[in-house]
Amino acid sequence: MSEKEFNTEETECNKASEVEVEIVNEKENNKNKSVNINSDDEVTKKILFSLCYLFGILFFVPLLLYKDDSRAIRHANEGLVLLLFSLVGNVVLGIVSGFLWFFSIFIGLYSLFIFVLGIIGIVYVVTDQEKELPLLGKIKLIK
Numbered sequence: 001m002s003e004k005e006f007n008t009e010e011t012e013c014n015k016a017s018e019v020e021v022e023i024v025n026e027k028e029n030n031k032n033k034s035v036n037i038n039s040d041d042e043v044t045k046k047i048l049f050s051l052c053y054l055f056g057i058l059f060f061v062p063l064l065l066y067k068d069d070s071r072a073i074r075h076a077n078e079g080l081v082l083l084l085f086s087l088v089g090n091v092v093l094g095i096v097s098g099f100l101w102f103f104s105i106f107i108g109l110y111s112l113f114i115f116v117l118g119i120i121g122i123v124y125v126v127t128d129q130e131k132e133l134p135l136l137g138k139i140k141l142i143k
Contacts, residue, residue, distance in 0.1 A: 045072070046125055052079025053121035059083060063142070071130075077142040078121055078133050085136060086114045 048065065051058045052075045059079030066072035089110050097103035117133055124131050132138065 045069075048072075049075040049125040050122045052076055053082060053118040053125070056080070056083025056086060056118075073142055074132075075121070075125060077140060078137060080141055081136050081139045082114060082117060082121070082133070084141075086111075089114070 045062075045066065048062050049072065051061060056079055059076045061076075062069070062072035063076045090107060093103055093107045093110055097107060117136060121133055123129075124133075
């Protein structure tokens with residue numbers, strides 16, 4: 001084999017190996033992109049699920065976006081229950097405190113209790129804990 005043929009063959013091998021390296025790099029980049037898409041989706045879900053606890057009226061948003069996801073249904077249910085308990089409890093205590101002024105202290109304590117339950121719910125969402133809210137988690141309004 002002549003030296004010229006050897007160099008031509010060596011160049012073709014180098015080109016082929018460069019193409020293989022590019023293909024492998026492209027596959028690795030695509031894997032990284034799919035991982036980022038999945039992690040972005042999880043972050044989006046966590047934000048939306050947290051909104052159920054932070055702003056109770058937004059409990060329906062995860063139901064609209066993730067209607068087949070059991071976690072979305074659970075967090076939406078707990079957000080709705082928290083909203084209803086907040087509204088009903090504050091209205092009842094507000095009416096009672098109109099007649100008995102010392103019940104106004106209970107309005108503040110009750111609101112603080114509801115706020116703490118909302119924070120607990122957000123912590124459960126962010127840390128991926130599948131726990132129900134204390135005291136209110138057993139109530140199922142959305143199935």
